[in-house]
Amino acid sequence: MPPGAIRRAACASASRSSSVPDLAGRGVLITGGGSGAGADLARGFADAGARVVIAGRRQGPLDAVAAATGAAAITADVTDEASVAAMFDAAGPVQIVIANAGAADSAPFARTTLEQWNAMLAVNLTGVFLTLREGLRRLDGWGRLISVASTAGLKGYAYVAPYVAAKHGVVGLTRSLAQEIARGxxxxxxxxxxxxxxxxxxxxxxNIMRTTGRDREAALKALTATNPQRRLIAPAEVTAAALWLCGPGSEGINGQAIAIAGGEV
Known part of the structure; x- marks a missing residue:
């Protein structure tokens, strides 16, 4: 079984919350839907009755998630304005837009190249901007715009400055957008x-194993040490938060950066 598969299988076997909202009749577009949190979001929203559309750059992973969830799959590049517009054209009417596509890279600050900087901002920040902007333009009435940022949008981490800068930008962008749409x-x-x-x-x-010589257990421990609960966050926990934002009683939740991190921030 590949690294992490045992942990993910255990999380997947857990039942979802009984408070999942009924989203029948709602359309949801999820970028980065072919793996990780995006794939779990697709499963969760499909289980809630929504019409799910997933988008990403790799057709194979998208097709696998689509087959498992009943979602429609669209190939798109969220860093390209025309591709994002075409993605929404193909998706049809959606009321929930989840800008989840992202990527990570690491390097000491002094050795970070301009190419790495531009790449991190393009997918993690510009991609969110283009996705939420087009999503807002297409909404007709009720809607939910959700960006998947990171604790890296709320604090700093060493060796990932471009990623942290981009995620801080996502949080700021989301808060600013929330102010503009608050009356609707x-x-x-x-x-x-x-x-x-x-x-x-x-x-x-x-990467930690390769650069430090640590074994897998020690490398994983280095990551989980930042979480007071000493564990990784399950994708299902992100899905549960997204579903809550789309359900009744969440109307007053606007412009928030919701940490899902065991008390880290």
């Missing part, structure tokens, strides 16, 4: 999970 039936919020039990974190563990 649309809200905008950011979800800020800590290290997630996903493929991206597996790659971070591999």
């Amino acid at each position: 039936p649309v809200t905008a919020n950011a979800l800020c999970p800590g290290f997630l039990d996903t493929e991206m974190t597996d790659r971070s563990v591999d």
Whole structure:
């Protein structure tokens, strides 16, 4: 079983909350829907009765999630304005937009290249801007705009300055957008999970092992040490928060950066 698969299988076997809202008749577009948190969001929203559309750059992973959830799959590049517009054209009417697509890279600050900087801002910040802007333009009445940021949007981490800068930008963007739309039936919020039990974190563990010589257990411990609960966050916890933001009683939740991190921030 690949690294992290045992942990993820255990999380997947847990039942979802009985307070999941009924989203029948709602359309949801999830970027970065082919893996990690995006794939779990697709499952969760499909279980809640929503019409789910997932988007990403890799057709294979999208098709796998679509087959498992009944979602429609669209290939798109969230860093490209025309591609984002075409993505919404193909998705059809949606009331919930989740800007989840992202990527991570690491390097000491002094050795971080301009190419790395631009790449991190393009997918993690510009991609969120283009997705939420087009989503807002397409809304007709009630809506929910959700960005998936990170605890890196609320604090600093060493060796990932461009990623941290981009995620801080996502939180600021979301808060600013929330002020503009506050008088209508649309809200905008950011979800800020800590290290997630996903493929991206597996790659971070591999990088720690490669650069420090630690074994996998020690490398994973270095990541979970930032969480007071000493664990990775399950993607299902992000999905539960997103579903809550789309259910009754969440109308007053607007412009928030919701940490899902065991008390880290």
